[in-house]
Amino acid sequence: MFAVVVVSIVTLVHISVSKIVAEQSRAQQQSHSPAMQLIIQQLMQPLHISQTLAKAKELKDLMLNPVENEEQIFVTLKRLNQEFSLNFFIASEISRVQYDSEGKKIELNEGKVDWYFRYKSQPENAMADIGQWQNPQFYIDLKIYDDEDNFLGVFGVGKSLNAFTQVFNEYKKTYGYDFIFVDQNKDITLTSDPELLIKGVTFKNLADLPWFQNLNPEQQQASLNNLLLQINGQEALIAELNIQPFDWTLYIITPLQSRQTEISRGFIISVVTLLAVIFGLFLLIYNLLYYFKKDIQKIKQIDILTELPNRSNITLKFEELMYEKQSMSLVLIDLDNFKPINETHGRKAGDIVLRQVAQMLQTDIRETDILGRWGGEEFILLMPNTGPHEAVELCQELCNKLGAMTITTGTTSIQITGSFGVSFTASPRTMSEVISAADDALFSAKRDGRNMVRMQLIDSD
Numbered sequence: 447m448f449a450v451v452v453v454s455i456v457t458l459v460h461i462s463v464s465k466i467v468a469e470q471s472r473a474q475q476q477s478h479s480p481a482m483q484l485i486i487q488q489l490m491q492p493l494h495i496s497q498t499l500a501k502a503k504e505l506k507d508l509m510l511n512p513v514e515n516e517e518q519i520f521v522t523l524k525r526l527n528q529e530f531s532l533n534f535f536i537a538s539e540i541s542r543v544q545y546d547s548e549g550k551k552i553e554l555n556e557g558k559v560d561w562y563f564r565y566k567s568q569p570e571n572a573m574a575d576i577g578q579w580q581n582p583q584f585y586i587d588l589k590i591y592d593d594e595d596n597f598l599g600v601f602g603v604g605k606s607l608n609a610f611t612q613v614f615n616e617y618k619k620t621y622g623y624d625f626i627f628v629d630q631n632k633d634i635t636l637t638s639d640p641e642l643l644i645k646g647v648t649f650k651n652l653a654d655l656p657w658f659q660n661l662n663p664e665q666q667q668a669s670l671n672n673l674l675l676q677i678n679g680q681e682a683l684i685a686e687l688n689i690q691p692f693d694w695t696l697y698i699i700t701p702l703q704s705r706q707t708e709i710s711r712g713f714i715i716s717v718v719t720l721l722a723v724i725f726g727l728f729l730l731i732y733n734l735l736y737y738f739k740k741d742i743q744k745i746k747q748i749d750i751l752t753e754l755p756n757r758s759n760i761t762l763k764f765e766e767l768m769y770e771k772q773s774m775s776l777v778l779i780d781l782d783n784f785k786p787i788n789e790t791h792g793r794k795a796g797d798i799v800l801r802q803v804a805q806m807l808q809t810d811i812r813e814t815d816i817l818g819r820w821g822g823e824e825f826i827l828l829m830p831n832t833g834p835h836e837a838v839e840l841c842q843e844l845c846n847k848l849g850a851m852t853i854t855t856g857t858t859s860i861q862i863t864g865s866f867g868v869s870f871t872a873s874p875r876t877m878s879e880v881i882s883a884a885d886d887a888l889f890s891a892k893r894d895g896r897n898m899v900r901m902q903l904i905d906s907d
């Protein structure tokens with residue numbers, strides 16, 4: 447039982463530790479997968495939409511003759527806007543005009559529309575940018591070429607930065623972490639911290655942030671992934687992800703306190719579950735032991751062969767009767783010449799004889815009488831409120847019945863007789879005293895030729 451308990455506890459501890467580790471990993475994964483989702487949904491989707499649309503022949507045809515197709519350009523951009531809920535524009539190299547899905551036109555003059563000429567001179571064909579207007583937008587710009595590889599202009603998709611702020615706020619509320627997107631110059635393009643967002647025409651740079659300034663030059667140059675930081679007096683863990691199509695980097699900043707609360711909550715739940723299971727196990731074992739003990743006690747009180755109350759059971763019953771101050775006749779019944787039965791017919795046959803004699807006696811005694819097996823081939827009969835003479839009479843009847851019994855075991859029939867020694871007590875006495883008198887009577891019955899009843903009273907009775 448002890449081994450079962452130890453093995454159960456070790457198994458439970460093992461399961462709980464595994465659960466805690468799984469909980470930690472789950473928390474870690476849970477904190478990163480929304481960031482991935484965010485990148486895919488908010489950044490990659492507009493990129494893929496614009497990349498697919500940029501390949502359309504219809505777009506190239508429109509951009510080849512922008513002046514003639516101006517009306518059609520606006521119709522197309524409007525249609526895309528309604529279909530994808532994104533802002534679209536075409537910046538034409540031929541007409542040097544930018545057309546957008548809101549129906550606006552902007553002249554692309556050098557020195558005025560800086561982004562177009564900056565981007566035109568760069569080798570990349572795709573670029574992510576933040577529009578520096580009143581309502582800042584996140585833009586994906588794609589260069590368009592004709593079949594002879596002549597530059598036709600830029601096709602772009604724009605998304606309001608307010609949409610990002612909403613998404614960031616949601617993630618911040620749920621997972622407690624901040625996002626900082628930086629471009630190749632480490633200018634902060636998108637972020638969950640409204641303080642760091644682009645103001646007017648000025649981008650904030652990663653190098654402007656106090657926690658970045660606190661890093662040593664080596665750390666500033668290297669990857670910041672898995673770095674522990676002190677931000678506003680709180681410990682935070684940083685994760686770094688490269689967003690290759692734009693050459694941007696995303697920093698996810700997780701305050702450790704929120705992670706610790708999450709992990710310790712998981713730990714507490716596991717420990718409480720473990721304790722509850724151990725307690726439940728303890729109760730179960732305790733109850734099982736209790737019932738086993740009761741059963742064992744029951745088994746111990748009954749003689750297995752004859753199914754009669756055994757010696758200790760009968761002793762208890764005797765004491766109960768003495769405690770109730772009942773008078774009683776006590777009879778010892780010993781089978782005669784039992785040894786030869788065993789020797790002649792085998793011990794198994796002897797057992798059958800003992801069982802059948804027990805059954806016969808049990809059926810023929812009165813309801814108030816208590817029969818038990820005293821040991822070997824000897825039975826005991828307690829006869830409460832029965833005088834010695836009445837007891838002798840009743841025993842004589844039993845003795846006669848016993849002598850008349852034929853016990854069959856297999857093919858052989860066995861005859862048996864018994865000797866009865868009766869004693870009596872009118873007042874409370876020790877059992878050994880009453881037994882001793884019954885033993886004397888039994889000895890007389892054996893000595894006088896067996897198969898008879900003899901009585902021996904205790905001197906003072």
Ligand SMILES: Nc1nc2c(ncn2[C@@H]2O[C@H](COP(=O)(O)OP(=O)(O)OP(=O)(O)O)[C@@H](O)[C@H]2O)c(=O)[nH]1
Nearest residue numbers: 780781782783784785786788793794796797822823
């Ligand atoms: N088959 C069987 N024999 C038992 C059991 N308990 C005791 N005995 C046998 O009972 C026999 C008792 O023998 P003895 O004490 O010599 O008495 P007896 O042969 O009956 O002779 P008397 O009592 O003098 O008439 C022994 O051989 C015991 O081995 C039992 O549970 N089963």
